[in-house]
Amino acid sequence: MKNKVIVTGGCGYIGSHTVVSLIEEGYEVVVFDDLSNSKEFILNKIEEITGKAPVFEKVNLAKESVCKEIFQKHNDAKAVIHFAAYKAVGESVQKPLMYYKNNLFSLINILNAQVENKIENIIFSSSATVYGEPDLLPITESNEVKQPFSPYGNTKKVAEEILLDLTKSEHNFSAISLRYFNPIGAHSSGLIGELPSGIPNNLLPYITQCAIGILEQLKVFGDDYDTKDGTAIRDYIHVVDLAKAHVAALNRLLKKEQETSYEVFNLGTGKGYTVLEIIREFEKVANMKLNYKIVERREGDVPELYAATKLAEEKLGWKALLGLNEMIRSSWQWEQQLRASVKEGY
Numbered sequence: 001m002k003n004k005v006i007v008t009g010g011c012g013y014i015g016s017h018t019v020v021s022l023i024e025e026g027y028e029v030v031v032f033d034d035l036s037n038s039k040e041f042i043l044n045k046i047e048e049i050t051g052k053a054p055v056f057e058k059v060n061l062a063k064e065s066v067c068k069e070i071f072q073k074h075n076d077a078k079a080v081i082h083f084a085a086y087k088a089v090g091e092s093v094q095k096p097l098m099y100y101k102n103n104l105f106s107l108i109n110i111l112n113a114q115v116e117n118k119i120e121n122i123i124f125s126s127s128a129t130v131y132g133e134p135d136l137l138p139i140t141e142s143n144e145v146k147q148p149f150s151p152y153g154n155t156k157k158v159a160e161e162i163l164l165d166l167t168k169s170e171h172n173f174s175a176i177s178l179r180y181f182n183p184i185g186a187h188s189s190g191l192i193g194e195l196p197s198g199i200p201n202n203l204l205p206y207i208t209q210c211a212i213g214i215l216e217q218l219k220v221f222g223d224d225y226d227t228k229d230g231t232a233i234r235d236y237i238h239v240v241d242l243a244k245a246h247v248a249a250l251n252r253l254l255k256k257e258q259e260t261s262y263e264v265f266n267l268g269t270g271k272g273y274t275v276l277e278i279i280r281e282f283e284k285v286a287n288m289k290l291n292y293k294i295v296e297r298r299e300g301d302v303p304e305l306y307a308a309t310k311l312a313e314e315k316l317g318w319k320a321l322l323g324l325n326e327m328i329r330s331s332w333q334w335e336q337q338l339r340a341s342v343k344e345g346y
Contacts, residue, residue: 002028003254004076006119008061008110009083010054011038013194014125014183017243018081020049020192025247029054030074032061033084037197045191061106071113079121079253081246082110085155088201092152103155104162111166115173121253123246124163126177128235128266128305129153138308141179141264149300160264167261174261176249181235181268181307183242185327186334193334194239203234203275204328207282208335210290218290220275222297227304233272235306238322238330242267248316259315268307269320278328285328 005022009015010031015038022029023046031043031054040056047053057074061067061084085103086092092099107124114122130153131139132146148154163175184204186193199215200206209215223230245267252258273281279290313319 002026003078004028004030004074005250006030006032006074006077006080007054007083008032008080008106009038009085009125011035011040011042012083014180014239014242015083016042016046016192017187017239018083018246019046019054020187021240021243021247022250023050023052023054027250030077031056032059032070034058034060037086039195042192042195049187049189049191061109062102064105064109064112067106067109068113068116071110071117071119075117075119077119079123079250080110080114080119081123081125081250082107083125085125087152089150089152090201092150092155096151099151099155103152104158107159107162111162115170120170120172120174121250122163122175123249123253124159124175124177126160126179126264127153127156128179128181128268128307130157130160130179131305133302134305137304138270138306139266140308141266141311164262171261174253174258175263176253176258177262177264178245178249179264179266180242181237181266181305183239184236184331185238185240185322186330187240188330190330190333190337193331193338195338203278204331205335207279207290208331210292211282211286211288211332212335212339216291218279218292219295220279220292221295221301223294224297225303227274229274229276231275232301233274233304233306235268235270235272236278236324236327237268237320238327241320241322245312245316245318248318252316263315265312265316266307266309267312267320268309270307270309272304272306273324278324281324282328282332285325286332
């Protein structure tokens with residue numbers, strides 16, 4: 001019998017790619033999503049890719065009674081993979097209470113429901129923002145967790161603390177937090193990818209929307225960092241590699257291979273690229289020149305961030321395999337196919 005897994009936020013960017021990987025690995029998937037930052041047509045695309053549609057429940061998990069009811073309906077699940085959260089850094093600075101309420105209430109409601117229904121495993125979608133400005137590079141899991149630069153980042157830090165405390169009190173409960181660096185790219189089919197609301201916060205959708213004519217100009221924040229070309233360095237990881245890491249983490253939980261009841265893993269490639277390197281690679285892939293402008297640094301941006309990936313390789317048996325060219329090529333394919341599908345009525 002297939003293991004049932006609940007994926008919260010499963011219509012979102014990383015969630016949808018993880019649902020595809022889970023179905024391909026033979027898991028039975030139930031998607032919980034309120035569609036506040038995603039689109040329901042993504043479920044059809046998942047079915048198109050895998051030949052199987054996940055069960056879908058439209059649900060706001062920040063509402064305790066609603067969350068309790070939906071978990072009782074699916075109390076035969078073996079694990080939860082929790083993506084559902086607000087994630088715009090700038091918006092979180094403007095509306096901190098909205099972020100704390102949504103991101104933390106939903107997690108607490110989920111964990112209460114899991115304990116009540118004896119669903120004893122969770123994988124949490126965390127972020128490298130919990131490291132703040134690191135003292136050492138590459139960033140290992142033993143790097144100090146610092147005060148993040150935004151309420152969004154702080155919800156990830158506090159959520160990890162909640163999970164750690166719960167695993168200490170509930171002796172059968174296990175959790176893994178996966179700290180992402182910079183996910184980019186899209187599924188090779190071009191059917192699912194990043195679908196930002198409004199002006200994108202992340203570099204690659206900003207680039208692809210400029211390239212296709214939705215946005216006029218790309219802003220590069222600072223060219224006076226102490227890096228090879230003066231622009232900031234980040235560790236970009238293909239979203240499909242990221243999705244496969246969640247399957248590896250789930251397998252570790254269900255096989256009870258954990259060494260402690262709460263574990264954390266960095267997910268990155270271990271290699272950093274500058275903003276200008278990303279732009280040049282895109283121009284090469286798309287065979288066009290981008291309209292970009294160097295502007296002042298953004299407050300809170302650090303010069304360089306990249307992961308040490310040894311622990312994930314050793315314990316999860318996982319390693320990022322897809323390179324920068326594939327990340328950019330798939331993102332551009334997704335953007336072009338998305339705009340074509342918009343014209344068809346999606």
